[in-house]
Amino acid sequence: MDDQLDNDLRDRIREVFDNYEDTTADEGWLLLRERFPVQEKQRRPVFLWWASAAAVLLLFLSIGLWIASNKNNTNDHAQITAAKPVKPALPQQNSSADSNVQNVAPAQPPVITKQSPATNLAANNSTQQSATKLNPAGNASVSSANVLANNSALNKKANNAIVNQPATTVPAFTPVPVTPAATNPVNAIAKAITPAVQPGDNHVSNVLPGKKADSANAVLPQTNTQQFANTPAVQSPINNNPAKTPPVNPVPSVVKVKPKTSSMEALLASDHDQPKKPDMETDDRRVKFSVYAATFFNYAKGSQNQINAGAGFTSDIKLSKNLKLSTGLALAQNTLNYNKNQPSNGVAAVSFSPSLSTAYNTMADFSKVSSTPSFKNYNANLIGLDIPVNLKYEFNPQKNDTYISAGLSSGTFINEAYTASYSYPGLAQAAGVQAQTSDETTHKSFNSFYFAKTLNVAFGVGYPLGKSNKLIIEPFLKYPLDGLGSQQIKFGAGGLNLKLNFTTHKK
C-alpha cells in the first residue's frame, strides 16, 4: 500500500516537473546576463581580429623591408671593409688604388674570358654605369693583345703587369670635365691616375680622351678586360720574373696605377652617394604598389556603427606629374546591427515579412502555440571584395606625399549573412511564455556583383619608412550610392587606412 503510494507520487512528480514550464525565461536571461556579461565582450576581439592580424602583418612586412634595405647598404660598406685588409700588403704606391678598386670590381673573382660582362655587371653595375655617364671618354678599346699581355697571377701586383706590358703611346692626360665627376669614383680614379700615368700603361687608356667609348657596353668589357690582367691562365709570361711578383693582391690592376692617397677620401665620400642613384630612378616608376590595413566604422541609416577591419593592396599608375590612377583589391568585413529597426531599403524590408510566419517554426521546440512575431533586431555581416578605382592628385609629388583621391568602388561579397530576430508578444500573453527566434540566411560565394555603387574619398599623408618605403596614413570615407549585397542595404564606411608603399620617399 505504501509502496504504491510512493510510486504514484514519484511518477506524478516526474510527470509534472519534466514538463514544467516557466514564463520568466526572459527575466532569468537578463539576470544571467548581468551576472555573466563576459560572453558578449568575448565576441569583440573576433571582430577586431582582422585588424590586429593586418596590423601585425604590416608591421612585420615593414620591418622586414627596412632591414632588407639596410642590409643592402651595409653590404656595400662590408665590401669596402672586406677589401681593406689587403691594403697593408700592398706597396704604398698602390694603397689608395686598392680602396678605389672596390668601386670598380668589388670582390669579383677574376674572369678569364671576355664574354662575361653580364657577370660583372651584376656586381659592378652602379659603378660601371657611373663610369659610362661620367666618363664618356673612357673606352673599351683595349686590345685583346694588351689584355692578354696584362694577364697576370690572381694575386699579382698591377705594377708588375704594367712593367711587363707592351708600351702604349699615351698622350698627356686630360681629365674629363663632367661636373658630377668630382664625386664619382671612376672619375676620381681618372684624376688620381693623371699624374701617375706612365708610358706603357695600357690601363690608363681607360680614361684617355683620345679613345673611343660610346656606351656602357663598351665600358663593361673594358672593365672585364682589366680584370683579365690578373687571370692565372696567362700569368706565365709575367711570372717569369719572380722577383717582381708582389704579395697577395686580388685587386685588378687597372686602378693600382693611381698613387695619390688624397683621392681616397673623395672616393669613399662619393661611394656613399652612389646607392641613391637607383632610388632616384625608381621614383620615376609608372606603377607603384602598396599594401594596407584598414580599420573603419560601418554606417547605415538605423544601424548602430560597427567597428570592422579590412586589408588589401593598391597599385598607383602615373598619369601625369600630379595625377595617378589608383586601383587594387581589398577584403573587408562589414557588419550592420539594427535594433528595433529594419534596413530602410525596400528589398530588405520586404524580405522580413514572408519570414515571419515561417520564423515560428524555428521556435517549435519551445512552444506549440502560434502567435504573430514582432521584429526585434536585424544583423548583417558581409565579407566584401572591393575593387576601387580612384584618381589620386598629389599636391607636390617632388617634395611630399600628400594627396587626395576620389573614385568609385565595385565588387562583390564573398559571404553574406543576415540574421533577423523576432519576439512573440502574443505567445507570451496566451501561454505566459515569451520566446525569441532567429532567422538566418547566408548567401555564399559571390552572390551578387555591384558596379560603381560606392563613392570613395580619401586624404593621405606619407612618411618615409626606411630608404625605400613609405607609410601612408589615409583617412577615408566610402559613401553608398546604392544598395549593396543581396539585401540591397545602403551602407558606407569611414575609417583609416595604414598603407605601406613600396617606393622611395621623395627628396
Next chain:
Amino acid sequence: MHPPPRITEEEIVRQCKQGSLKHQELLYKQFYGYAMGISLRYSLNRDDALEAVNDAFIKVFNAIGGYNTDKPFKAWLRTILVNTAIDRRRKDLKFQLNVELDNAAPIRSNMGPVDNLNAQDILKMMVELPTIQRTIFNMYEIDGYDHDEIATTLGIPVSSSRVYLSRAKERLRTILRKEAQNHG
C-alpha cells in the same frame, strides 16, 4: 528571404560551442522550464531556484566546449543543476543533519489525490520536508541517483541516505493521507 531552417537542439549546442551569444540565449530559454522544474525541488523558494538555474547555465556555457554531444543534453544539464543546487544548499544540508526530523510543522494544503497534484502542490509538500530529506528524496526518486552517489555527493554515509529517504517518503505519505482525509 528563404524560410529559416528549423534549429535543432544539436545545432544550438554546436553554435554555443562556438560562442554564439544568440544561441546561448536560445539554449537558456529552451531549457529554462526544465531547469526550473529541477531547481525548484531543491531550493527554498523561487528566487533561490532561479539563482541556482543561472549558476548552472553559467557552468554550462563555460563547459560546453567539452560537452560530448553524443550524450543527451538534458541529462548533462540535470547533473549540473542538481550539483549546483546542492552546493548552494550545502550549509543548510549540514545543519539539517542534526535537526530533529519530527519537528516539522504539519502541512496546510488543499491538495487532493496524487494524480491531481500540480507543481505548486508538490512544492508545498516538499517544503515541509527538512532540506536533507527533500534533497535525498529528489535525488533518489526523481533524478535517478543511487544511494552511493547520494552519499558521495552529500558527504554522508550510505546508510544515512537510506534512512533519510525512508523518512522523507514516510513524511510525504503522511501528508498525502492527511490531505486525502481533509478532502475525503
